[in-house]
Amino acid sequence: MTRFVIVGGGLAGAKAAETLRAEGFDGEIVLFGAEPEPPYERPPLSKGYLLGKAERESAFVHSAQWYADHNVDLRTGVTVTAIDPAAHEVTSGGSAMTYDKLLLATGASPRRIDIPGATLDGVRYLRTLPDSDRLREAFAGGRRVVVIGAGWIGLETAAAARMADCQVTVVEPQPGALYGSVGPELGRVFEDLHRSHGVEFRFGETAAEFHGDASGRVGSVLTSAGAVLPADVVVVGIGVMPNVGLASSAGLEVSNGVVTDAALRTSHPDIYAAGDVAQTFLPLLGRHVRVEHWANALNGGPAAARSMLGQQVTYDRVPYFYSDQYDLGMECSGLPEPGTYDEVVYRGDRAGLEFIAFWLSAGKLVAGMNVNVWDVTEDVQALIRSGRVLDPVRLADPAVPLAEI
Numbered sequence: 001m002t003r004f005v006i007v008g009g010g011l012a013g014a015k016a017a018e019t020l021r022a023e024g025f026d027g028e029i030v031l032f033g034a035e036p037e038p039p040y041e042r043p044p045l046s047k048g049y050l051l052g053k054a055e056r057e058s059a060f061v062h063s064a065q066w067y068a069d070h071n072v073d074l075r076t077g078v079t080v081t082a083i084d085p086a087a088h089e090v091t092s093g094g095s096a097m098t099y100d101k102l103l104l105a106t107g108a109s110p111r112r113i114d115i116p117g118a119t120l121d122g123v124r125y126l127r128t129l130p131d132s133d134r135l136r137e138a139f140a141g142g143r144r145v146v147v148i149g150a151g152w153i154g155l156e157t158a159a160a161a162r163m164a165d166c167q168v169t170v171v172e173p174q175p176g177a178l179y180g181s182v183g184p185e186l187g188r189v190f191e192d193l194h195r196s197h198g199v200e201f202r203f204g205e206t207a208a209e210f211h212g213d214a215s216g217r218v219g220s221v222l223t224s225a226g227a228v229l230p231a232d233v234v235v236v237g238i239g240v241m242p243n244v245g246l247a248s249s250a251g252l253e254v255s256n257g258v259v260t261d262a263a264l265r266t267s268h269p270d271i272y273a274a275g276d277v278a279q280t281f282l283p284l285l286g287r288h289v290r291v292e293h294w295a296n297a298l299n300g301g302p303a304a305a306r307s308m309l310g311q312q313v314t315y316d317r318v319p320y321f322y323s324d325q326y327d328l329g330m331e332c333s334g335l336p337e338p339g340t341y342d343e344v345v346y347r348g349d350r351a352g353l354e355f356i357a358f359w360l361s362a363g364k365l366v367a368g369m370n371v372n373v374w375d376v377t378e379d380v381q382a383l384i385r386s387g388r389v390l391d392p393v394r395l396a397d398p399a400v401p402l403a404e405i
């Protein structure tokens, strides 16, 4: 019987298994996941679940019963340690299993901080359900929290900590929040939001050392500017690294992720990659990108599954992500990194946090972010796809429907 093996029990892996069955694949599906839990979604871990407002079960992609009902051989708590592309074999727990097609959906892991005191108790990362459980406990009772990194994870964690009544300081080497992700203009919107909730920022500074207290727990953070920040908890959110170990040991092409073409095929014909680990050629942008966001796992897993089934696949979605912080909800389409745009245009009430921001390059839309404005993603993405030069005055005018610009 044909056997498809999926390595990585996250959203991309689970969605790929679901699509294989939905498309009528009746061979064997083996899904390996290193974590003890069945595949789950991570966004609630820094939002509703961390705040204690969402049930643990709501994070799971499928119920445990779903895997049995769909004859998906889910092996949780099992790490695949090697791939042999020539023999079409994966190894786990010392035993080998052959595959006909293999999907790498191994995701990413938090980048670790390497400074004195980094291993002290109370220095935390946020990637897994147990990480989120521990943070929620740590935030209980209004503690002093220092967040290292003003990216999405850092800011969402800062919001959750403030909502738990903790005192929060964020240390960030860049000149502003979310700098590399959305640039200074929109970064300021989030800085102002957090300041209005009592968060203190220290931009242009790095964490130089973590100091322990008498019990061996973290007690303070020394910054590169010489400031000593008292801390009961430190949350490190300085980005993630794609889990490429298996792929590089197996000789697959790896470059900040497992390199794939637009059909999510790696450099080996029977091996595919999707989700956070994949560095995929996106025809829309004309280059390879690694997108570390939920929607890319949600849609990339299924696209890889179709590709594994021999269907013609061109994975060409506009990158999309979202975030919730305090009462602010936003969606962003496109990748508005500094250097990719020359103008930002606003439609709506920027100060009142109800607006759409458009990043333009030579008049063409690079990206759009809707903040507390909903049901515009399709229109924004259509404008990005159109590649047309747009009139900024009409873009800024709420009286002009987006579909008519």
Ligand SMILES: Cc1cc2nc3c(=O)[nH]c(=O)nc-3n(C[C@H](O)[C@H](O)[C@H](O)COP(=O)(O)OP(=O)(O)OC[C@H]3O[C@@H](n4cnc5c(N)ncnc54)[C@H](O)[C@@H]3O)c2cc1C
Binding pocket: 007, 008, 009, 010, 011, 012, 013, 032, 033, 034, 035, 041, 042, 043, 044, 045, 046, 078, 079, 080, 081, 105, 106, 107, 108, 109, 126, 127, 128, 153, 243, 246, 274, 275, 276, 277, 291, 292, 293, 294, 295, 297, 320, 321, 322, 323, 324
């Ligand atoms: C706290 C948090 C909040 C987030 N919030 C948002 C958000 O609001 N919006 C948004 O767009 N995105 C968000 N993201 C990003 C989003 O969750 C990721 O893009 C998504 O989880 C990627 O899914 P994945 O399946 O590719 O990888 P992962 O979720 O990393 O899953 C990969 C799985 O593979 C397992 N694995 C790795 N190697 C092996 C191996 N050798 N053998 C077996 N198993 C292996 C890993 O243990 C892991 O369980 C958030 C991420 C985090 C951590």
